[in-house]
């Protein structure tokens with residue numbers, strides 16, 4: 152299937168001694184649109200050649216790595232939910248482990264202690280998120296212990312906005328806890344609505360209806376949160392364009408400060424094979440309709456951005472995510488299954504694959520970093536990871552790229568940029584490399600242009616059926 156054809160622009164791959172035609176790469180990204188998205192690397196084993204093995208080697212590596220980190224974003228993962236939604240891609244434990252919250256807290260405090268020995272005292276914390284799962288499921292008292300430990304350990308200042316997540320159900324039924332969490336200093340709160348379609352919610356085994364959502368918003372406001380975000384999802388097999396439109400309209404009536412649109416990512420979810428029934432065309436139309444409603448109602452964001460904000464000079468995302476996306480700031484993920492990205496490494500904590508907290512707790516108990524996989528990545532892999540994430544906002548800030556990698560974006564990706572400009576998929580304006588409206592509609596063809604040689608080849612040759620399941 153060819154979406155665009157032109158004279159070939161060939162890209163030499165050092166890895167495989169082959170030439171990749173950018174037309175073919177673009178076509179392949181469009182064909183595999185449910186995998187060529189902002190998530191990088193493409194599979195959990197893609198970068199295994201760069202793995203660091205052995206707890207002592209990992210310790211030594213991290214010590215050196217954190218000595219170089221001047222700015223860091225912090226994330227703590229809560230892998231508990233009342234029940235698991237079928238579409239969810241996150242690390243959420245099975246009900247039998249949901250009773251181990253106190254043990255989990257104990258392990259988390261120890262993990263923070265381990266990092267306190269290697270993160271420099273003068274490393275500035277530029278963002279702090281507690282995510283999940285459903286953080287409110289952990290309870291305010293445990294969240295307070297984690298927060299206090301982090302405050303006593305790291306250089307967290309008041310000028311950043313701490314952010315946390317809840318479900319609508321917990322906002323309503325754990326109101327006192329919500330108030331306590333606000334009192335702890337969390338100013339931003341994010342809640343998933345996803346959809347108002349009752350049949351779809353039922354199929355996804357997720358609780359929710361418009362009455363619950365409304366009550367949740369009342370509770371959130373009463374608790375004192377005035378930086379409130381609602382998550383919505385599109386790209387489901389059973390979700391029409393009209394259907395998503397009514398969800399967006401309803402959400403606008405809730406008047407949150409921010410609204411985030413998530414395109415369904417199918418990889419490794421319980422509904423992975425639904426991906427084959429979702430067309431790019433439908434997903435694009437759903438985004439376009441949502442964009443129009445949001446911008447007509449005072450929510451701002453460039454075309455292609457996922458988070459829309461009605462607050463002036465505020466991207467709408469948490470400081471943690473904004474720094475990650477725009478500046479590729481290193482982030483430390485604490486808790487089971489959390490992901491970390493350093494200046495030269497990518498790591499996943501124990502539990503990322505198994506969605507269990509047992510190994511995480513056992514390893515912390517032994518005094519070793521509870522890391523499932525850690526990869527020391529070469530620069531082109533770090534760039535590919537950073538750029539894939541930048542497309543979450545639909546642009547690359549050229550100054551931020553230079554600051555992070557000490558190289559000009561236009562020098563590193565000259566050929567790819569020419570190709571994208573030629574096809575009106577991207578443009579450079581005002582120190583920003585921007586994906587055009589046409590580029591947003593073809594984003595999965597655009598993103599692979601910035602992959603490493605290795606991942607370009609991987610995308611071209613992968614067996615998609617095997618990977619999705």
Ligand SMILES: C[S@@+](CC[C@H](N)C(=O)[O-])C[C@H]1O[C@@H](n2cnc3c(N)ncnc32)[C@H](O)[C@@H]1O
Nearest residue numbers: 238239240283284285316318343382413415416
């Ligand atoms: C950690 S969850 C949200 C917090 C809370 N547990 C809830 O469900 O309301 C963060 C958001 O990720 C989105 N999400 C979950 N699974 C996804 C998937 N497979 N693809 C894309 N977005 C997803 C949902 O919009 C969800 O609200």
Ligand code: SF4
Nearest residue numbers: 232235236239283284
């Ligand atoms: S979407 Fe939220 S509530 Fe549902 S399983 Fe994922 S983290 Fe839990």
